Amino acid sequence: xxxxxxxxxxxxxxxxxxxxxxxxxxxxxGGSNRQALTDExxxxxxxxxxxxxxxxxxxxxxxxxxxxxxxxxxxxxxxxLTGSHLDTQPTGGKFDGILGVLGGxxxxxxxxxxxxxTDHPIDVVVWTNEEGxxxxxxxxxxxVWSGAMSIEDACxxxxxxxxxxxxxxxxxxxxxxxxxxxxxxxxAFELHIEQGPVLEDAGITxxxxxxxxxxxxxxxxxDGQECHAGPTPMNLRRDPVMALAGFLPRIYAVADDHAPExxxxxxxxxxxxxxxxxxxxxxxxxxxxxxxxxxxxxxMVRECEAAVEEACAGLxxxxxxxxxxxxxxxxxxxxxxxxxxxxxRITGHDARELVSGAGHDSxxxxxxxxxxxxxxxxxxxxxxxxAEWATPEHCAAGADVLLHAMLERAGA
Amino acid sequence: xxxxxxxxxxxxxxxxxxxxxxxxxxxxxGGSNRQALTDExxxxxxxxxxxxxxxxxxxxxxxxxxxxxxxxxxxxxxxxLTGSHLDTQPTGGKFDGILGVLGGxxxxxxxxxxxxxTDHPIDVVVWTNEEGxxxxxxxxxxxVWSGAMSIEDACxxxxxxxxxxxxxxxxxxxxxxxxxxxxxxxxAFELHIEQGPVLEDAGITxxxxxxxxxxxxxxxxxDGQECHAGPTPMNLRRDPVMALAGFLPRIYAVADDHAPExxxxxxxxxxxxxxxxxxxxxxxxxxxxxxxxxxxxxxMVRECEAAVEEACAGLxxxxxxxxxxxxxxxxxxxxxxxxxxxxxRITGHDARELVSGAGHDSxxxxxxxxxxxxxxxxxxxxxxxxAEWATPEHCAAGADVLLHAMLERAGA
Numbered sequence: 008x009x010x011x012x013x014x015x016x017x018x019x020x021x022x023x024x025x026x027x028x029x030x031x032x033x034x035x036x037g038g039s040n041r042q043a044l045t046d047e048x049x050x051x052x053x054x055x056x057x058x059x060x061x062x063x064x065x066x067x068x069x070x071x072x073x074x075x076x077x078x079x080x081x082x083x084x085x086x087x088l089t090g091s092h093l094d095t096q097p098t099g100g101k102f103d104g105i106l107g108v109l110g111g112x113x114x115x116x117x118x119x120x121x122x123x124x125t126d127h128p129i130d131v132v133v134w135t136n137e138e139g140x141x142x143x144x145x146x147x148x149x150x151v152w153s154g155a156m157s158i159e160d161a162c163x164x165x166x167x168x169x170x171x172x173x174x175x176x177x178x179x180x181x182x183x184x185x186x187x188x189x190x191x192x193x194x195a196f197e198l199h200i201e202q203g204p205v206l207e208d209a210g211i212t213x214x215x216x217x218x219x220x221x222x223x224x225x226x227x228x229x230d231g232q233e234c235h236a237g238p239t240p241m242n243l244r245r246d247p248v249m250a251l252a253g254f255l256p257r258i259y260a261v262a263d264d265h266a267p268e269x270x271x272x273x274x275x276x277x278x279x280x281x282x283x284x285x286x287x288x289x290x291x292x293x294x295x296x297x298x299x300x301x302x303x304x305x306x307m308v309r310e311c312e313a314a315v316e317e318a319c320a321g322l323x324x325x326x327x328x329x330x331x332x333x334x335x336x337x338x339x340x341x342x343x344x345x346x347x348x349x350x351x352r353i354t355g356h357d358a359r360e361l362v363s364g365a366g367h368d369s370x371x372x373x374x375x376x377x378x379x380x381x382x383x384x385x386x387x388x389x390x391x392x393x394a395e396w397a398t399p400e401h402c403a404a405g406a407d408v409l410l411h412a413m414l415e416r417a418g419a
Numbered sequence: 420x421x422x423x424x425x426x427x428x429x430x431x432x433x434x435x436x437x438x439x440x441x442x443x444x445x446x447x448x449g450g451s452n453r454q455a456l457t458d459e460x461x462x463x464x465x466x467x468x469x470x471x472x473x474x475x476x477x478x479x480x481x482x483x484x485x486x487x488x489x490x491x492x493x494x495x496x497x498x499x500l501t502g503s504h505l506d507t508q509p510t511g512g513k514f515d516g517i518l519g520v521l522g523g524x525x526x527x528x529x530x531x532x533x534x535x536x537t538d539h540p541i542d543v544v545v546w547t548n549e550e551g552x553x554x555x556x557x558x559x560x561x562x563v564w565s566g567a568m569s570i571e572d573a574c575x576x577x578x579x580x581x582x583x584x585x586x587x588x589x590x591x592x593x594x595x596x597x598x599x600x601x602x603x604x605x606x607a608f609e610l611h612i613e614q615g616p617v618l619e620d621a622g623i624t625x626x627x628x629x630x631x632x633x634x635x636x637x638x639x640x641x642d643g644q645e646c647h648a649g650p651t652p653m654n655l656r657r658d659p660v661m662a663l664a665g666f667l668p669r670i671y672a673v674a675d676d677h678a679p680e681x682x683x684x685x686x687x688x689x690x691x692x693x694x695x696x697x698x699x700x701x702x703x704x705x706x707x708x709x710x711x712x713x714x715x716x717x718x719m720v721r722e723c724e725a726a727v728e729e730a731c732a733g734l735x736x737x738x739x740x741x742x743x744x745x746x747x748x749x750x751x752x753x754x755x756x757x758x759x760x761x762x763x764r765i766t767g768h769d770a771r772e773l774v775s776g777a778g779h780d781s782x783x784x785x786x787x788x789x790x791x792x793x794x795x796x797x798x799x800x801x802x803x804x805x806a807e808w809a810t811p812e813h814c815a816a817g818a819d820v821l822l823h824a825m826l827e828r829a830g831a
Binding site: 096097098103138139140143145201202203204205220222224232233234235236237238239240241242243246248249251252253255256258259262263266267268269270271272273274275276277278280281282283284285286287288293295297363364365366388389390391392393 | 508509510515550551552555557613614615616617632634636644645646647648649650651652653654655658660661663664665667668670671674675678679680681682683684685686687688689690692693694695696697698699700705707709775776777778800801802803804
């Protein structure tokens with residue numbers, strides 16, 4: 008068996024692919040807008056598939072639109088899987104997800120260039136609708152594949168215009184012949200930008216990701232009574248924004264009480280009817296709660312719910328609170344974490360271990376296969392933003408580590 | 420001269436007109452949606468005009484779409500004016516504005532029935548876009564007519580879909596030949612529901628309105644930095660909702676400090692990009708501030724602005740605050756208030772004096788002519804709401820008082 012430890016990814020090619028894909032749905036300020044199952048999303052996927060076919064890969068599409076491209080192995084064994092997603096937030100960047108897919112492609116091309124065969128096939132996957140921005144369920148494609156969500160529920164999800172996932176899959180030709188169901192996977196890895204500031208602050212190139220924090224999304228609806236802004240005295244109003252004024256500071260205080268790891272995000276607020284001179288009759292909002300530790304996460308959710316409940320009760324306003332999405336914390340597979348640790352040693356990049364603050368498709372993959380992740384820094388820790396950026400060197404370093412972790416599990 | 424003191428409005432006819440007009444743009448829960456310069460608004464206006472023509476009136480349309488219907492006088496004198504508006508909030512009621520227009524029509528029909536001639540002509544006006552819901556300037560038509568706003572600025576106002584007032588006036592045929600400019604008016608009155616709970620609570624039928632409180636609308640924009648909800652520690656975020664949590668309770672405290680007359684309303688909040696798992700990069704909202712007394716109103720605005728400024732400064736977030744609309748408090752004309760007082764005595768309805776909490780077209784009319792208003796109770800003080808309601812008896816009583824106040828000024 009040849010010594011492959013000197014093998015490295017072609018960072019220049021990887022960068023070229025990243026930039027070319029980022030041009031699809033490019034925004035005015037240099038980000039990307041390829042929301043799931045839009046024409047832009049299709050265009051991005053098809054560009055990737057054209058590269059994969061040129062690299063000799065076969066392509067399969069499953070019934071929820073997940074794409075699997077395969078470099079065959081020497082033996083009839085389950086594949087070693089990598090990949091991520093190509094869809095973005097409405098004002099997203101060029102790296103979140105894309106690096107994981109194109110990093111996987113780069114592993115295949117590097118092996119092709121060096122004429123290295125592996126025992127296990129190598130699969131690169133593009134999961135459908137990881138972002139959950141257009142269709143409000145993050146990591147949807149991997150959830151269906153891993154059995155965490157039914158394909159019927161996924162296909163019924165609709166965007167704000169009422170268009171469903173199922174209809175878009177048909178329209179785009181992505182309702183594939185393969186069942187959207189997990190197949191045996193020997194090991195899985197996902198390369199991703201950190202989406203946080205930890206690695207950059209510490210000046211470290213590689214994050215060895217040991218797991219993912221607990222996270223959930225909550226829908227809060229407070230009912231009030233529409234009335235005219237002028238003549239109604241404050242004490243006779245049923246104003247849901249008055250309730251918001253009561254519980255909003257307390258929600259942020261909950262995050263403070265569980266600092267530095269506790270996180271709360273209010274990303275969406277809607278007032279009905281939304282007229283400047285009408286006291287709103289209804290407030291609807293989302294709340295995102297995260298913490299790496301189960302006990303802290305549970306306490307945070309309880310405390311936020313109590314804050315909302317008490318503020319609304321104090322004003323006599325009916326409120327409904329529903330956890331519409333929940334991803335329990337995940338511990339990644341020790342053998343995959345070890346494979347990444349060894350790949351770090353082989354490649355010589357500096358690294359530290361950390362827990363992911365964001366959810367990833369790997370959380371779903373973890374339900375059915377051994378998996379871990381590799382992070383590289385992103386500028387100012389920013390993602391879900393047009394300013395999202397990673398350097399060519401960091402992207403290449405991540406692909407190097409991915410390459411060697413996969414090589415170990417795939418048997419070169 | 421005959422004794423006209425026994426003359427009364429035909430409450431049944433007035434009610435029939437109110438209900439018929441309320442069927443246009445009727446909502447599922449019995450309210451009305453006839454936002455300014457929509458097809459529904461036109462349909463409502465045309466129904467009113469057909470009734471006015473049947474009552475023998477002539478019709479003039481000015482360049483901003485204000486409609487004036489006239490019952491001629493015996494002499495070549497300026498008219499006594501009444502009227503209000505027919506446009507509604509998106510989920511508005513059947514009385515706000517409509518009662519003032521149809522109450523004016525009822526005055527004309529009552530005079531016709533009794534064959535009473537007046538020295539001054541009687542004009543009933545339908546002002547364009549009083550609500551400011553679709554096109555964000557309340558009392559627009561009367562503002563242009565009175566010289567408070569240029570017709571160019573009014574025509575350039577656009578709704579959220581980008582359609583302008585000017586384009587809609589053209590489309591609907593309401594860019595009239597008459598200049599949108601005040602003509603001499605002998606006296607003006609406006610009949611309106613109170614839109615507050617004071618009369619109903621006191622069990623009183625007629626409000627003699629002596630003026631209108633100070634009011635203004637403010638646009639607040641806080642800039643933040645979009646980032647991913649998961650991996651970004653709270654202390655590294657630039658989250659405009661965190662600023663909102665800081666200043667929102669203080670804004671409500673300002674109203675408390677100036678209770679019971681101080682009022683603040685947050686009717687519109689928008690977060691960009693509005694994704695549940697992205698910390699918003701921008702918050703935009705409106706704030707409506709009202710108080711009858713100048714010193715209190717000025718202090719409230721200063722205190723609200725300081726609360727917003729300080730909360731944003733504390734987080735290092737840029738903020739812009741702009742007063743996008745301001746209606747200074749108005750004292751109505753003593754001779755018109757007196758005419759209403761005398762009409763109350765003639766008709767025998769119980770009454771009390773009050774200051775309007777809402778703005779009305781009469782505030783603009785007050786710039787160029789002597790004017791006052793007449794209020795009748797509305798159920799639970801609710802308006803700008805599908806549940807808005809006034810009884811047939813109260814509507815008729817209001818028309819009675821309007822009739823006699825106008826008769827006095829018009830010289831029967």
